[in-house]
Amino acid sequence: MGVDGAVRPPAYQTLAEDLRAEITSGRLRPGERLPTEPQLCARSGVSRSTVREALRLLASQHLIVTTRGVTGGSFVAHPSPQDLSDTLSTGLNLLISTATAGLCDLLEVRESLEVPAAAQAARRRTEGHIAELEAALLDPAEMDVTALLATHKAFHAALVAATGNPLFELLSRPLYQVSNEREVAATAPPGFWQQVDLDHRELLRCVKAQDAEGATKVAREHITFIRTALVPPD
Structure with missing residues (x-):
């Protein structure tokens, strides 16, 4: 709860909102790779599990796609x-x-x-x-x-x-x-x-x-x- 008594959203939701804003504003373009999980942890000051939860939320909203492997990662989805x-x-x-x-x-x-x-x-x-x-x-x-x-x-x-x-x-x-x-x-x-x-x-x-x-x-x-x-x- 914040100092004003308002309930703060979970950390993963806040991170997801920040990334969503970057996608919908065009700062992150379709096909562009998101920062890696360690980079997002360092940038946002949250745990790796929080980052993964945020990415899962964005994927469920069809805003990103995640692939595995050496060249894998999370990428901005092409809008459908x-x-x-x-x-x-x-x-x-x-x-x-x-x-x-x-x-x-x-x-x-x-x-x-x-x-x-x-x-x-x-x-x-x-x-x-x-x-x-x-x-x-x-x-x-x-x-x-x-x-x-x-x-x-x-x-x-x-x-x-x-x-x-x-x-x-x-x-x-x-x-x-x-x-x-x-x-x-x-x-x-x-x-x-x-x-x-x-x-x-x-x-x-x-x-x-x-x-x-x-x-x-x-x-x-x-x-x-x-x-x-x-x-x-x-």
């Missing part, structure tokens, strides 16, 4: 929207599990991201993106709930990838990794997945035709349908 979104997913699931945020909040954020993302995807998509979207179309007559949820997630991941904007990917991916998705899916009314399938196919048609206006309209109507189908009336 998919890896970094895992950290956001943890926070999102915590909010959902504690009822701090609900389905209405989730759909509100989805709408704010998915609608402009659909328009950007229509403008920027490549033939490779089209192939990924086609491969992620639903088959409600043959798929069980697990397969439907996985395919639904893959479709939207392919859609945001088609924007060519890694920030869309980083922010959108966690929205399809919520821990209560099976519970929500269980409340879906009859015909729900069939309509989701129709929406996805129409969205694909607009993206393929590079119809940004049409993609915007379909994406907004898609969220409206999900909200109407899954959110109980007040």
Whole structure:
């Protein structure tokens, strides 16, 4: 506890915060090697076990990678929207599990991201993106709930990838990794997945035709349908 009565964070957390600041500020660049464990001990005045705990924390947040061997060490990770979104997913699931945020909040954020993302995807998509979207179309007559949820997630991941904007990917991916998705899916009314399938196919048609206006309209109507189908009336 500090002199002002505040509880001090553990030493490993303080060291991790210092290193994180160096990484996020750009002072340590992707691929660059961090100081060695003995160097970090000497620089920070902490034990080797504290240094290792700090490095484990940074690795769990996908900020560094550690390799073994003569040329091994800890290196700043190359940023990956998919890896970094895992950290956001943890926070999102915590909010959902504690009822701090609900389905209405989730759909509100989805709408704010998915609608402009659909328009950007229509403008920027490549033939490779089209192939990924086609491969992620639903088959409600043959798929069980697990397969439907996985395919639904893959479709939207392919859609945001088609924007060519890694920030869309980083922010959108966690929205399809919520821990209560099976519970929500269980409340879906009859015909729900069939309509989701129709929406996805129409969205694909607009993206393929590079119809940004049409993609915007379909994406907004898609969220409206999900909200109407899954959110109980007040």
